[in-house]
Amino acid sequence: xxxxxxxxGPFNVPxxxxxxxxxxxxxxxxxSFFWYRQDCRKEPKLLMSVYSSGNEDGRFTAQLNRxxxxxxxxxxxxxxxxxxxxxxxxxxxxxNQAGTALIFGKGTTLSxxx
Amino acid sequence: xxxxxxxPRHLVMGMTNKKSLxxxxxxxxxxxxxxxxxxxxxxxxxxxxxxxxxxxxxSVPSRFSPECPNSSHLxxxxxxxxxxxxxxxxxxxxxxxxxxxDTQYFGPGTRLTVL
Numbered sequence: 001x002x003x004x005x006x007x008x009g010p011f012n013v014p015x016x017x018x019x020x021x022x023x024x025x026x027x028x029x030x031x032s033f034f035w036y037r038q039d040c041r042k043e044p045k046l047l048m049s050v051y052s053s054g055n056e057d058g059r060f061t062a063q064l065n066r067x068x069x070x071x072x073x074x075x076x077x078x079x080x081x082x083x084x085x086x087x088x089x090x091x092x093x094x095x096n097q098a099g100t101a102l103i104f105g106k107g108t109t110l111s112x113x114x
Numbered sequence: 115x116x117x118x119x120x121x122p123r124h125l126v127m128g129m130t131n132k133k134s135l136x137x138x139x140x141x142x143x144x145x146x147x148x149x150x151x152x153x154x155x156x157x158x159x160x161x162x163x164x165x166x167x168x169x170x171x172x173s174v175p176s177r178f179s180p181e182c183p184n185s186s187h188l189x190x191x192x193x194x195x196x197x198x199x200x201x202x203x204x205x206x207x208x209x210x211x212x213x214x215x216d217t218q219y220f221g222p223g224t225r226l227t228v229l
Contacts, residue, residue: 043220
């Protein structure tokens with residue numbers, strides 16, 4: 001089982017639509033969860049951290065279900081500028097147990113059209 | 115943004131060449147990372163440095179050799195690479211490695227092509 005799995009998409013939606021991305025992770029010891037955004041040919045940038053209680057930042061809502069090892073991202077009122085690849089990211093202990101490492105999913109591509 | 119810079123941005127090299135990638139962070143962070151992003155694959159962690167000490171080597175072939183002379187600079191020395199090593203190499207930094215809650219800030223990457 002892949003450590004972090006995402007539906008690759010692409011998701012093609014009109015402006016104003018609501019779209020949801022899902023992600024599952026395999027390591028039950030994971031402590032921290034994030035959504036990163038990566039624009040075409042650019043570096044990933046943190047979109048938001050994901051907390052157990054769920055959290056919202058403007059049009060973006062992230063939720064975590066530890067029991068199911070499932071993370072979601074909901075985008076409301078999609079804008080053209082939301083077009084990007086959304087990366088689900090989970091932290092795990094590194095192989096040498098000396099620290100933690102981020103494990104990235106392959107990403108879900110979103111294309112918002114007018 | 116100039117928090118994390120990488121040079122060169124593009125590199126083409128033959129399999130017998132030796133080259134180095136450079137990363138510099140201006141954020142006062144203690145941890146730095148090298149990632150590889152290949153087409154249609156997720157980002158793969160290669161190396162982790164904390165306070166100039168390597169804390170993780172994620173089973174990376176020895177033709178990739180990292181160097182961290184101080185907490186602001188990270189190098190990736192390349193030697194006798196293979197065409198399948200062609201990828202985007204991303205450097206990142208975070209305040210500490212700790213419990214993994216610190217945000218990682220990425221540089222723009224070096225797009226490497228091995229002929």
